[in-house]
Amino acid sequence: MKEAIQLSASSFGLQPYKVFIIEDESIREQLKAASWNQPQITEASHMIVLANMTDANDTLVDDYIENVSKTRHIPKENLVGYSDMMKTNVVALPTEARNNWTAKQAYIALGNVLSAAASLHIDACPMEGFDHAAYNSILGLDKQNLNAAVVVTLGYRAEDDDTQHYKKVRKPEHELFSII
Template identity: 50%
Template sequence: MNLEVREENYIENLNWRYATKKFDATKNLKETELEKLIESVRLSASSYGLQPYEVIVIENPEIKEKLKAAAWNQPQLTDASHIFVFANFKKIDASHIDDYLNNIAETRNLSREDLKGMEDMLKNTVLNFTEEEQQIWASKQTYIALGNLLAAAAEFKIDTCPMEGFNSAQFDEILNLEEKNLSASVVATVGYRSDKDPMQHLEKVRKSKQELFHIL
């Protein structure tokens, strides 16, 4: 497949995707499909590459029912094959940065001394944020990962619905996130659209390029 065809397919797939409101509860992701989505999220960009969040992937029906009740009984939570809960760190300390730098050193065959400048920069920046600033910053990073998930799922012809309509405190309690220094930031339900979902037949509504982009 040449580059031009791949580019056309990518745009077509983005046009194909929509926020699925009604999933087919009888269709579940294959393990290979789930792994591709997980890897797509893992490869997401983040500020400094620090990835100040974790992702909880739920397939257990009982947990999905509890989360549905904490999301005003929206059916996507139980009808979708899986739920991706993006949870940001509530507090970032030196250990998170040390773990990251150790990973860099091991992956790139470097010494920690080689990374001293990066260590000083990260600790003088991130550790000087207030706790509230850390949470806001970390939460923003989860949305970058969410975007990667949505685009990757569209490429694989898997349906998604990004969701902010949930009680974060209740999600934290159900998933025991508080004790893990995490808080639910944003959610995506993942699976396959129902034939009965009328949303799939609607034209996609977006701003025109002239409205949205300003090239200077």
């Protein structure tokens, strides 16, 4: 699961988020209360919080360019145009738009962890049903210029879980897809 998140695509490759794997039971109890007491917060074997950056700035781009330079053995001066383009198109966005963009990048990583879990036959439950401000406070995210964007719990469902036998309810193809 960690590799699926780490290797996830993101715009420009910037990965403007941080991933928290919550193992501490007392913290999970606090987060459960901030998640309208949804049981999977404490019952799932694994819990991940994807937190988007709320201060994506030149440093994000500069750190990424440094990583590209080291990883690909490309002189940083050869990456100036790429760096400037990212700073112009991302860093220069108004704060709200930039924060929406960073949250969307966290959701791309969420999609990858959900796909990876499905391929490994691991149950996953993506969650938006939580008090973001409470999560930020409990996990100290606001002090790190981060915001809890989305949560995913992972594990294997209990054998006595009747819902595992329910048919999926989804829109039929003819309603969901349009071919243009």
